[in-house]
Amino acid sequence: MSYEEDLYKEIILENYRSKKNKGAIDGADFHAEGANPSCGDDLELFLTVKAGVIERMTYEGIGCSICCAGANLLCESLTGRSFDRAREIVAQFKGMLLEEQEPDFEDEISDLEAMQGVKKYPVRIKCALLAWNTVEGILNNAE
Amino acid sequence: MRSSLSVDKTPSRSGLDIAKIREDFPNLGKSMRGKPFVYLDNGATSLKPRQVIESEIRYYEEYCANIHRGVYEFSEIATEEYDSVRSKVARFIGAPEDGHVIFTRGTTESVNVVMHGWGRKNVGEGDVILISEIEHHANYVTWQQLAQEKGARLEFIPARPDGSFDLSGLDALFEMPVKIVAVTAMSNVTGYKPDIKTIIDTAHRHDVPVLVDAAQYASHHTVNVAELDCDFLCFSGHKMCGPTGIGVLYGHERMLADMDPYMYGGDMVVRVKRDTSTFKPLPERFEAGTPNIAGVIGLGAAVEYLQGIGMDAIAEHEAHLIEYTLSRAAEFPDLVSYGPADHSTRGGIFSFNLGDVHSHDVGSILDQEGVAVRTGFHCAQPIMRLFGVPGTVRASMYLYNDTDDIDMLFEGLDKVRGIFNR
Numbered sequence: 001m002s003y004e005e006d007l008y009k010e011i012i013l014e015n016y017r018s019k020k021n022k023g024a025i026d027g028a029d030f031h032a033e034g035a036n037p038s039c040g041d042d043l044e045l046f047l048t049v050k051a052g053v054i055e056r057m058t059y060e061g062i063g064c065s066i067c068c069a070g071a072n073l074l075c076e077s078l079t080g081r082s083f084d085r086a087r088e089i090v091a092q093f094k095g096m097l098l099e100e101q102e103p104d105f106e107d108e109i110s111d112l113e114a115m116q117g118v119k120k121y122p123v124r125i126k127c128a129l130l131a132w133n134t135v136e137g138i139l140n141n142a143e
Numbered sequence: 144m145r146s147s148l149s150v151d152k153t154p155s156r157s158g159l160d161i162a163k164i165r166e167d168f169p170n171l172g173k174s175m176r177g178k179p180f181v182y183l184d185n186g187a188t189s190l191k192p193r194q195v196i197e198s199e200i201r202y203y204e205e206y207c208a209n210i211h212r213g214v215y216e217f218s219e220i221a222t223e224e225y226d227s228v229r230s231k232v233a234r235f236i237g238a239p240e241d242g243h244v245i246f247t248r249g250t251t252e253s254v255n256v257v258m259h260g261w262g263r264k265n266v267g268e269g270d271v272i273l274i275s276e277i278e279h280h281a282n283y284v285t286w287q288q289l290a291q292e293k294g295a296r297l298e299f300i301p302a303r304p305d306g307s308f309d310l311s312g313l314d315a316l317f318e319m320p321v322k323i324v325a326v327t328a329m330s331n332v333t334g335y336k337p338d339i340k341t342i343i344d345t346a347h348r349h350d351v352p353v354l355v356d357a358a359q360y361a362s363h364h365t366v367n368v369a370e371l372d373c374d375f376l377c378f379s380g381h382k383m384c385g386p387t388g389i390g391v392l393y394g395h396e397r398m399l400a401d402m403d404p405y406m407y408g409g410d411m412v413v414r415v416k417r418d419t420s421t422f423k424p425l426p427e428r429f430e431a432g433t434p435n436i437a438g439v440i441g442l443g444a445a446v447e448y449l450q451g452i453g454m455d456a457i458a459e460h461e462a463h464l465i466e467y468t469l470s471r472a473a474e475f476p477d478l479v480s481y482g483p484a485d486h487s488t489r490g491g492i493f494s495f496n497l498g499d500v501h502s503h504d505v506g507s508i509l510d511q512e513g514v515a516v517r518t519g520f521h522c523a524q525p526i527m528r529l530f531g532v533p534g535t536v537r538a539s540m541y542l543y544n545d546t547d548d549i550d551m552l553f554e555g556l557d558k559v560r561g562i563f564n565r
Contacts, residue, residue, distance in 0.1 A: 007507065008508075013562075040519045041503075042533070062501075121507070
């Protein structure tokens with residue numbers, strides 16, 4: 001596959017452009033910040049939780065298309081999940097990009113597999129994972 | 144900021160034979176991502192000519208020995224070669240004495256040697272360190288940390304929105320208790336070349352010394368520290384066709400005499416008693432331990448190489464390239480370039496953004512087209528704040544670049560538009 005198909009396929013560009021999960025949440029239950037100093041990516045995540053389920057999740061900040069697409073996909077796939085399930089999805093996504101794990105996401109979040117091509121471009125993996133690494137700080141410290 | 148000039152594509156003004164120069168650089172014949180390699184990241188490091196690579200190989204293969212120590216022939220040859228480079232560098236920058244040239248690991252270390260050796264001794268509470276917002280982190284963070292340690296404060300030479308200096312109020316800045324000025328001779332982001340001479344002369348009228356960060360400037364221009372009358376000048380070998388890990392600190396004798404060594408150890412002492420030591424004179428006092436001998440020898444070959452071509456011709460060639468680049472940029476209405484519009488104040492650096500595409504995406508697509516550029520904030524976050532952007536794409540040129548390289552850059556930018564505008 002060409003780099004256009006790996007890095008700049010339609011699903012990634014759509015997620016990059018999507019405004020649906022962009023912006024801060026006033027009074028969010030959880031908030032975390034993450035940055036990739038070498039490329040200037042800088043994100044904040046906001047989560048509200050109701051009855052143990054992530055009710056709404058947004059991101060704000062500056063990043064390249066891969067970084068923002070990764071953040072938007074994260075928000076899309078964790079909304080409506082328990083923290084336990086959220087941890088599993090994060091582990092599976094990171095496994096897809098950092099290890100040899102073949103992705104097997106449920107249909108509803110199968111768009112996550114669109115990011116698999118990023119794996120071929122080692123410098124961009126940290127872009128794709130910035131939001132995912134950042135959310136781990138919240139998920140791993142929450143009760 | 145855009146030029147509407149129409150420029151002749153042939154860079155003949157400088158008289159450089161670019162095709163012949165390119166043959167000296169083995170890297171230029173390679174391909175990257177399966178495409179002919181176009182190198183436009185010279186602000187980060189330059190490629191190395193065969194003459195430099197071979198000089199290092201010769202040292203390692205033919206007379207490898209430590210310097211200033213051995214009593215045998217190869218150590219004598221290595222010592223002679225090493226010391227002769229100091230003379231070559233001194234002549235290259237117009238230093239009156241070889242001993243005023245100190246070898247370091249690079250510009251960053253050179254600035255740090257001054258900060259530790261002169262700054263910690265001479266800067267105190269309430270003092271001002273005058274720098275600018277267009278500095279590289281090497282010449283910014285170093286002074287910021289000293290200010291924190293001493294209770295001194297940073298003040299800034301005023302910069303206009305395009306990153307050039309407004310020197311109209313320069314004299315009045317010295318009503319503050321300024322202890323040292325540390326300023327770049329060429330911005331690594333915009334290629335802007337401030338009027339260093341005016342800054343130095345003004346500072347000296349107030350008895351304030353000036354450190355010049357010439358990391359970008361020295362590789363592209365003739366430097367004469369005696370004419371400039373700067374107190375310190377810092378630059379790196381690897382940006383001027385030399386090896387990595389070798390740099391230069393030039394210091395005026397009166398400044399070096401007032402400086403403490405920043406590292407202690409072998410090769411810098413005359414006599415070591417139980418509780419005290421006496422140190423060698425300049426410059427060895429500042430070069431503790433076995434130095435980067437191969438790096439120094441490579442730097443000597445780089446200086447000879449550049450002098451053989453001529454620094455003025457190199458500067459003129461790059462002035463032509465930046466003019467051509469800015470004229471091509473004018474074809475892209477969605478391209479914003481950063482830096483002063485006046486070409487004459489700029490070296491061969493072109494920083495820009497394309498529409499709202501993140502610089503990392505632009506760089507990534509250019510990479511796939513074989514074009515190497517730098518993206519992000521270029522170790523210069525203060526100037527990014529001045530421009531109000533998180534980063535830029537930077538194409539930086541050198542003697543072996545030609546207008547074909549620039550055309551390849553713009554072809555790549557067409558590709559970026561194709562991907563992001565679909």
